[in-house]
Amino acid sequence: MATEDNYSFIGKLRAVDLRDAETRDGILFALPYLALFSVFLLYPLLKGFYMSLFAWNAFAPAQSEFILFENYTRMLSDPEFWKSVRATVVFVVLTVPTLVVLGLALALGVNRDIKGKRVLRTIFFSPYVLTVSVVSLIWAELYAPQYGAINYYVGYLVSNPPAWLNSFTWAMPAIALATVWWTVGFNFVILIAARQSVPERLYEAARIDGASSWRAFKDITLPQMRSAIVFVTTVQFIWSFQVFGQAYIMTNGGPGNSTQTLVMYLFRMAFNEGQFGYAAAIGYFLFFVLVAVSLGNYYFVSGGTET
């Protein structure tokens, strides 16, 4: 099967013979995409590493000073860099588990025999098609300390409700909550599909054996949906680790840089401070973290599933 071969790492090498019609057509059909891919994805990736070795001069790149790994050593001893890593990790910890658990709960709920499934699915999925600026502007209004709707109700419960986005403690959780509303629909629809592909006979057998629904969930649903759950967790991690827009629009990193995330720091270093070399090094740090997570999850999945 041709498909099977696609996955072997490199395959047999042989000389390219352009007189062969299939070879010629094959390359012609691949070429347009490969051209874009090389110029706008592969080349920047290599150039990014090259730039990270220089004190890059944005106005006269040729005069950039080669400093080897100085950008990287600077990064490791830069407190503001670590502060942005910390803010990012806080965001990841707040969002990823919530998004996965809530997405799973909604998916399993809607999968039951209830009325109005389609309406519910539309409602839970709909925020996912909004752009980050719309989400951020609406939630910033909701969180407004003086006239926002949230504090009108929270004011009934506590006498002194926080000024959400201006609070060191609450700014990041507030951004995380808006993000959960915005993106949980993605996990929700993927997990519904995964749940529907679990064979119903497994549940029938469990019912005959008198298994409780908790047992059925633990011993059938979770193991059967394992790869889908790992997939959404990985994707959410990758997205959450690159959080930018919500924090940029809602707090602009404040108060006191407490919500300045890694990508925001990268953005600031590059486009406000003009330190392209340093920003490229931060980009590479981001790249390596995400590659490590993706590979780790890949081995976790392929190591755990029986083949």
Place this chain on the structure above:
Amino acid sequence: MSTASSRFLSERVRSVGVYVALYGAAAIFLVPYAYMVSTSIKPEQFTFTNQPYWIPPEVTFRWYDAVLAGAPMVQWGINTFIIAATTTVLVVILDSMIAFSLTKLDWPGKRIVFTVIVASFMVPVFANMVPLYTIITDFGLINNPLAVILPFSAMPIGVFLFTQFFSDLPDSVIEAAKLDGFSTFQIYYKIVLPLMKPAIAALSLYTFVYTWNQFLWPLIVLQGQNQFTLPVGIVTMQPTQVFQPGAEMAGTFLAVLPLFVVFLVLQEHLVNAVQMQGTTG
């Protein structure tokens, strides 16, 4: 008998609980929409009050007038549409061509090419931002819609999804066409593409929505107000100088509207596209 009825009762209680939880969650999910719409039609004296008037005692459309007069919303909408539509067309054409080549044609080196494309999934878009910016600058594309269109058309996800679908297409179909004297291009155009319509529809919609919604990259490379896309424009606009929640929410609503209509009409395709990623990825 009694265990059966208690079991029946607990089943009842549980199903009522599920209804309450799901419809309660759905109601909470709708709150931000309700707030956006109601704030956008409130007169000023009701926007800054502590009490949220979900149904404003008085309705005004002056914020919509103010936004449309004070900011080039229509221009931003056109810009966004051009960028999203062009990217979608490019992605569908280029990705289906290379996917066809990778799955149905045999040529040396294609496995390396496929491996590199799949591996490039792991490159986070934002990690590549700074070098990509210098390349766009070198090409003189700053402020040009192509600065957004070209990098987004280079993303590998469509290639990967299409190869998954194309490889399910039996080789015998291709062989038969070859025997009938079809050229490679005819096989691609007259046989593969028509059979792949559902995958093409799903990927088109996904690419369109994804590109339409981009914020950070357009913010970096589109610097003139008339070049902005909607997501960038609504964040930067200050139609009345003085900050006004009503104007802000009116602008937000206008920016949401086009894509939301598309979503409500075509949501089945979009859900399919998202699920394709989860099941093939």
